[in-house]
Amino acid sequence: MVHYLRFFFEAGVDTPLWPEDMASPYGYPCDLARLPISRETRDELARLSEWYQSSIDWDYPPNPSPWSDEESRRFEQQALGALDVLRRELGEGFVVRDERLL
Template sequence: MRGCDVPYHLRFFFEYGVDHTPLWPGPPAAPDVDSPYGSPCELERLPISPAIRAELERLCAWYQSSLDWDYPPDPSPWPAEQWELFGQQADAVLETLRHELGDGWVVMDLRKPS
């Protein structure tokens, strides 16, 4: 049982091949593979609005186009401007997500710089 002062932890990052969620349970040092939210997290199990869920799914699907799937070692087909726009939108959804989840949650931003 969780104590009242122990927050839920989520990790926020995008992963190639995962086109439906950027959220993973647990802190990096101790990922929670037995999370009630799944691993990766199933967005419909989290206490978030349909609008945030849809935006997270949209960003995940969009992120998949940043990889050259025909030859992944090649540079990303995205120009710098597209990476910047994606980063701005990911920042915005992360801020809104943290606000919606509230104080009982810690959402760690583990995105790698592009």
């Protein structure tokens, strides 16, 4: 059985992983602790999710991001790196689609 996950960051959510199947054994959104990945990868995904929250103007969320272009680039590079590691650790039993808005 192959598990399909979507990778994107969401306001107010502490994980970037969402199963295609809402009845997934990994939760909806995914509980990182339920996934067969290393503690380091779980910590990195949680860190990125927390960092993403600072990209939002919480006083008025429709406003543009308070991030500089440089911070946006750093975040995207680190998110892509974490996605690569995640895919390697999950292996062939998982398909992780990158659904970030780039």
